[in-house]
Each structure stands twice: as C-alpha cells, then as structure tokens.
Amino acid sequence: MVRWVRGWSIAAKLFALQLAVIVALAAIAVALIWADARADVERDAAVKSMAIAQTIANDPFVVDGVRADDPPAVLQPYAVDVMREAEVDFITIMAPDRTRYTHPDPSQIGQEFLGSIDRALDGEPFSETYTGTLGPSVRSVVPIEDASGDVVALVSAGITVSNTQVALGARIATVVLAAALMIALGALGAWLLSRYLRRVTWGRGAEEMSRMFAYYEGVLHSIGEGLVLQDDRNRVVLANDRAQELLGLTRGSVGGTAPAPLDGLGLPPAVADVLARPDAVVDEIVITPTHVLVVDRDVVVSRARPGDPHARRVGTVTTLRDHTRLQELTGELATMTTLSDALRSQAHEFANRLHTIIALIELGRPEDAVELASSELALSQALADRLLSAVEEPVLLALLLGKAAQAGERGIRFEVDLPERLAATGIDPRETITIVGNLIDNALDAASTTAAPAIDVSIATREERLVIAVADSGAGPATGARVFDLGVTGKADAAAGGRHGQGIGLALVRQSVDRLGGRIRVDGSRFEVTLPLPRDLAAAAGSGGPGAADA
Template sequence: MVRWVRGWSIAAKLFALQLAVIVVLAVIAVALIWADARADVERDAAAKSMAVAQTIANDPFVVDGVQSDDPTAELQPYAVDVMREAEVDFITIMAPDRTRFTHPDPTQIGQQFLGNIDRALAGEPFSETYTGTLGPSVRSVVPIEDASGEVVALVAAGITVSNTQVALGGRIATVIVAAAVMIALGALGSWLLSRYLRRVTWGRGAEEMSRMFAYYEGVLHSIGEGLVLQDDRNRVVLANDRAAELLGLPKPTGRHAAPAPLDALGLAPSVAEVLARTDAVIDEIVVTPTHVLVVDRDVIVSRLRPGDPHARRVGTVTTLRDHTRLQELTGELANMTTLSDALRSQAHEFANRLHTIIALIELGRSDEAVELASSELALSQALADRLLSAVEEPVLLALLLGKAAQAGERGIRFEVDLPERLATTGIDPRETITIVGNLIDNALDAAASTPSPAVEVSIATRDGRLVVAIADSGPGPRTGARVFDLGVSTKPREASDGAGASSHGHGIGLALVRQSVARLGGDIRVEGSRFEVALPLPTASTAPVPGARDA
C-alpha cells in the first residue's frame, strides 16, 4: 500500500490528503453537532414534560380526582386527552405508594410505577431519563399537593426516546446535507488545485522530483561551463560553481538565496551589459579583467498549454565558456607563424645573398664578396649578440629575436634597450608571450604606415618590478584608455571602422594584454604611442613551479 501510494504524483497525494482531511473534519463536525442537537432535544423533551406534569399537578380537577373513590374513572380519560393535546407519550398519575391511576396502556393501571419518586414525595419536581414499560423515555415527576400542602399523589409525564430521535433526525439530516455540501465543495477545490499542481509538476511524484533535483544539482555544479539563471526581472537566481569562478562571484553555499540584482554583484561592465539584456545571445565574446568569455543566452518562456501563442517570459539561461587560454594560444600561434614566415623569408634572402657572394668569388672579386658578407653579418649579429649577452630569460630572448627578425623583414628599425644583465624573471612564460608579443605586434603594425618606421623596446627591473616599455613611430591610439577594450583596435583606419572598432578580427590582442597584466597584479600606462607595463617579480614563495599548469 505504501509503495503504491509512493508512486502517486504530488497532485494526487495532495488531493487524497485534502479530501481525507475534509471528510474527517466533516465527520467530527457532524458528531459534535449531533451530540449538541441530541442534548437540545432531550432538554426540550424534559422541559416539555415538566411543563405538562406541573400543569396537571396544579389542576384542581386532578387534585380532586386523586382523592375520589375511583381515581382511574375520573382521571384516565383526562390523561388520554391531555397526552393527545400536549403531544406527550405518557401521563401517569399515581398514588404515593406507586400505584398507577392512569397509563397509556390500560393493562398497566393498578400496577407499580417504575422509576424514582423519592424526590417528588419530598415535594421536589425532577426530570430523568429512565427505561420503563414503554422503553427509554425522558420523564418529569411532579408531586400533587392538597390545600394543606400534603403530597396526595404524583404525576409523571414523558416522551419516549424513539420520539426524541425522530425530532433529532430532522436536525441531523440538515447537518449531514450541509456536511455533504462541504465535502463536495472541498473536493472540488482540491481537484482544481491538484489539476494545477499536476500541470506545473508534469505529473511527477515527490520522490521522482527529489531525485531529479539531486541529479540536476549534481550536473549543474559539475559541468565545465558557467551557468547563470535569471528571472523575469534579470535578477540572478542561480549561478553554478564555474560561473562564480568566471564572474568573480561568491561560491554557491547550497542554500537557496534570494534573487540578486545585477548591480549588487559587482560584475564587470561588459558582463553586466550582456546579462541586463532581454534578448537571446549567440557566441558573443565578452572580455573581463581576467577572462575571455563566449556567452550564449536563451530566453525561457512559459505557456499554459502546448502551442499557446500567449507565452510569458519567465527568465533566461546564460552559459559562459572560457576561451582565455584558447585566445592566448591563438596569439602564441600567430607569433610563431609570423616568426616562421620571417625566418623563411630571411632564409630565401640569405640564399640570394649567398649566391651573389659565390658569384663574386668566382669572378675573382673576393674583396667585394668579403665586404658584402661582413656587412650583412654585422647588421644581423649585433642585436643577437646584445640580446644573448644580456637576457637570461629564454622565452623573452626568443621572443625578442623573433620580433627583431620580423621587423627587419618589414623594413622597420627595431631597437632594444636592455640592462647589463636581465636575470630570469620567474613570470609565467605564457603571460610574457601574451604581454610583450601583443604589444610589439601592435607597435610594428602602427609603425609600418609611418614615413620612418621604428619600434623601441625598453626592458628593465626596478623596485622589484619588471618594466617593459614599447614605443613606435606612430601617432598613438586615438581611443585613449578604451584601446584595451574588446573590439577596439589601433590598426589603420582601412583595417577598422571609423570609431576604431575592428572589422577584421582586430581588437582582442590588447584586451588579452590587460587581462594578463591584471592576473599578474601589474599595471599598464599609455602615453602617446608609448605603452609601459610594470609587473611585480615573483618571490621564491610565489614563483610558479616549472612544468605546472593551471587547474
């Protein structure tokens, strides 16, 4: 039985429970009302019998009759008439020794009265319920006194219990009808409520919904994507662990907190702008100070029934995918591709020059061949020797050499200002590539369109910070501090729209630079075409473990 009930839906269980409660309450109400009505009927019967008995006891005809030679002949017809007129079941007039003078059953006349008469003999009228010759009855016994006040007889008037039940039945019928109406109305209300619950719970039972909630809760907090649920007023109802990490929110505690307005969560403006919208979003890139997020957003609507055209917006579901590392790897790959192309071009150029030198030697012009080879070697080797002697950071060294080759290939003067010795910084190599590589690429692109293209790179350490300054011969960004926002580019106007927002995929490199600088706890300044980044150098306790990867 219990297992069968467990399979019921919530609506069915609620309907059965409400119906049972209503029936129980109705039964209790009927029982209480029946008990009260029975007491009222018995009180009415006692009062009526007492009034009839007292009326008879005070009647002079009765007083004279009980003292006559034949009381039965005098009083029996009188008693029968009074019973009929007063609608009582019996009137018994008796002698003080219980001998009956009158009775509804003539065969009982002259027999002993059954019941208590002691109080009446003492001159006190009383009422009681007693089982006599006519069965259980409500009777009143009153003394009949002569002129001197002496008790000369007794009169008992009563109504049988069967007749009181008849009177009670009419009142109980009304109560039962009212109870039935109450049960019907309650059942109807319960049925309507159960239909609503069945619709909103899709007919699922409590145990099934509990299991579903446990499964969904587990899935919600275990998926690798961020998930944000908002209500119809764009308040955040729920954010899973990954969303809390990506958006910088407190970790979910497991308790059901009240919906939180967006302006109370301290979200990055770019994220808050997307979450504040009411439309759907597909693969929109949002850059925060620490992450590059791809946002998808669906609108949730509610319909009363399938195909209902009057859909109501109840909220949104937003998924957040972290593409920070992907964008960084894309930038690194672009740097490596550029370096590879530059080296390939240089190899081709060196092959041409080598053929020229060989031709000069074959023509017997060895002095000119030596001069050509020495000049090319001096131009390319001077910077390499300077970098190799000063820089101990292998990633930074390789990056500068590659960018120098790229600048030479593009005909841009590339100057590097270094201290006598630049020790290993301990900064994550990926962050170094992102920051220095993107800034130099940005400078090379800006300088390429100037009459005398040049890029200057200055790297130094001071006050426990690595300071990287990169300047170019260009005019500097036209967008000021907005140059680090997603979609804002420093590329020439033909590569972007008039406002500086790229239309060819530009505008994410400097946004990644700002993210990396923020993650490392540094700061960045822009003065004209000069970008200066200051990064705190890790101490022994905070330096990254070689080979370690982000979790």
C-alpha cells in the same frame, strides 16, 4: 493500490489528500454537532416535561382527584387534554405504590408504573431517560403534595425518544447541508490548488520529481563547464560550482530560497552585460580580470503541450567555457610561429646573399664579396648580441628576437632600449608573452600604415617595478584607454592610424596586467605597462643588484 497511487502526479495526490482530510473533518464536525444537538434536544425535552409535571402537581384539581373514590375516572380525561395541548407523549398520574391513574393507553391504567420514583417519594422532582411501555423516553417525575406537605400521589410527564429524534433530524439536516457546502468549497479550493501544482510541476509525480532532482544535482556538479540559470526577470536562480569559480562568486551567494538580482552579485561588468540581455548568445567571448570565457546562452520557453504556439518565456540557461589556458597556448604558439617564420625567412635571405657572394667571387671581385658578407653579418648580429648580453629571461629574449625579425620582414624599424643587465623578472612567462607580444603585434599593425614605420620598445626595472613601454609611428588610438575593451579596436582604426587588433589581444593584455596587480597608461601611440616585481627580486633590484640599471 499503492503502486497505482505512486503513478499519480503531485497535484493529484495533494488533491486526493486534501479532499480526504476535508471529508474527515466534515464527518467529525457533523458527529460533534449531532451529539451536541441531541443533548440540547433531550435537555429541552427534560425541561418541558418537568415544567408540565410541576404544573400538574400544583393543580388543586389533581390533588382533589387523587382523593376521589375513582381517581382514573376523574383524572384520565384531564391527562388526555393536557397531553394534547402540551404536545407531550404521556402524562401518568399514579399512587405512591406505582398504581397508574392515567396513561395514553387506557389498558395500562391500574398497572404498575415502570421507572424510578424513590426520589419523588422523598419530595424531590427529577428527570431521567427510561424505557417504559411506550419505549425509551425522557421523563420527569414530580411529587403531588397535600396542604400539610405529605406526598399523596406522583405525576410523570415525558416525551418519547423517537419524537426527540424527529426534532433532532431537522437540526441535523441543517448541519449536514452546511457540511456538504464545506466539503464542496474545500474540494473546489483543493482542485484549484491541484491545477496550479500540475502546471508548475508539469504533471510529474513525486518519485519522478525526486529522480529528476537527483539527476539534476549530479549533472550540475559533474560538468566541467559553468552553468547559470536565470528566471524570466534575469535574476540568477542557480549557478553550479564551476560557474561560481569562473565568476568569482562566493559559495552560497546564489541558489538559495530566493533568486539573486544581477546587480547584487558583484559580477564583472562584461559578464553582467551578457547575462542582462534578453536574447540568446552563441560563442561570445567575455574577458574578466581572471578568465577568458566563451558564453553560450539559450532562452527557455514553456508550452502547455507540444507544438503550442502560445509559449511563455521561463528564463535562460547560460554555459560558461574557460578558454584562458587556450588563449595562453595560442599566444605561445603565435610566438613560436613568429620565430619559425623569421628563421625560415632569414634562411631564404641568407641563401640569396650567399649566391650573390659566390657570384662576386666568380666574377673576380672578392673585395666586394667580403664587404657584403661583413656588413650583413654585422647588421644581423648586432641586435642579437645586444639582447643576449642584456636579457636573462629566455622567453622575453626569444620573443624580442622573433618580433625584431618580423618587423624586419615588414620593413619596420625596430628599436629596443634595454639596461646593461635585465635580470630574470620572476613573472610568469605566459603573462610576459601575452603582454609584450600583443603590445608589439598591435604596434606593428599601426606602424605599417605610416610613411616611416618604426617601433620603439623599452624594458627596464624602476623602483621595484618592471616597466614595459611600446611606441610606434602611428597616431595612437582614438578611443584612448578604451582600446583595451573587448571588441573596441578594429581594422578601420588601423587604417586611420589607430590600433588594429582582433578585438581580444589588448583585452588579454589588460587582463594579465590586472591579474599581476599592475597598471597601464596610454599616451598617444605609446603604451606603458608597469608591473610589480616579486618581493625577493624587488629587494635585489633595490639593493643595486642585476637589473637595477636604468634604461
């Protein structure tokens, strides 16, 4: 039986429990009301019998009758008429020694009265329930006194218990009908509630719901991706630990008793825009001040049964994947690729020039061969020597050399303005690659569309800050500072003399600058990034140490 009940759904169990409680309460109510009604009926019977007995006791005819030579002959017809008119079951007039003068059963006349009479003999009327010759009855016994106050006889009037139960049955029928109506209304309410619970729990039982909750909690806290659940009004119902970390939410801000509105969570605008949309999202990139997120969002619908065309929108499930490290590695790989391509190109170029020099020598023109070799060596070595002597940051040095070679391949003039000495900045090299690399890449794309392509890069320390400026021969972005928003830039802008990007490069620049506590200023085609130096390096720069020279 217990195993069978365990298979019930929560709604079925609740319905059965409520129905059982309602029936039990109704039975208790009926029992209490029946007991109260029975007491009322017996009390009414006692009052009625007492009133009839007192009336008979005060009747002069009765007083004279008990003194007659044959009291039964005088009083029996009288008692029968009163019983019929008063609707009582018996009236017994008796002598003080219990001898009956009257009785509903004439054969009992002259016999001894059964019941208590002591109190009546003392002059005190009383009522009691007693089992006599007619069975259990509610009776009253009253003394009959003469003019001098002496007890000359007794009168007892009563109603049998069977007749009181007949009167009680009419009242109990009403009570039972009311109880049945209460049970019906309670059962209807319980059934409606069970239908609602069956709908919201999808007919699952308590044990099944408990297992689902345990699995649900385990999955939420074990997966490495962020998970955000929203209801049909896009309020956040739950966000797991990883999602709270990626979105910068404090523990306990979501997942409480009430869904949290989006505008009250302080989410980054880009994330809030995606979560506020009603449609599904597939692999959409969202940039926050601290992370690069790939967002997938599915709409959850509910159907009453499989294949039901009338589905309703329950909410959405959003997964957040952190691609910040992947983007950083992509930037580093792009820098290494640039250096590799530059070295490959230079090796090819040097091979061509070497063949030319050898040919000049074979033609008997050694002076021309020497001049060609010397001029090319000076041109290629000048920038490298300058960077090597000024820059102590190896990552920045390699990046600038690679971008210079890339610009040379594309026929773009590449100028670098550096102080005499640029000490190590202490800034995370990955951030340096992201900022400088993406700014120069976008400058290369913009400059390549102009008649006289040129790029000017300036790096210096000023007032405890590192200032990086990249300018090109283009007209600058038409969108101004909005060029750093994800997806704003495009090839159409580059063709018009603006910035060209993949829609993420400059957004990553802004993310890195925000993460480092710096700022960006756009003036035409000149982009200037100002970053605070770490305290120890800033103090060295302020005291005139290496890197304090102006550009």
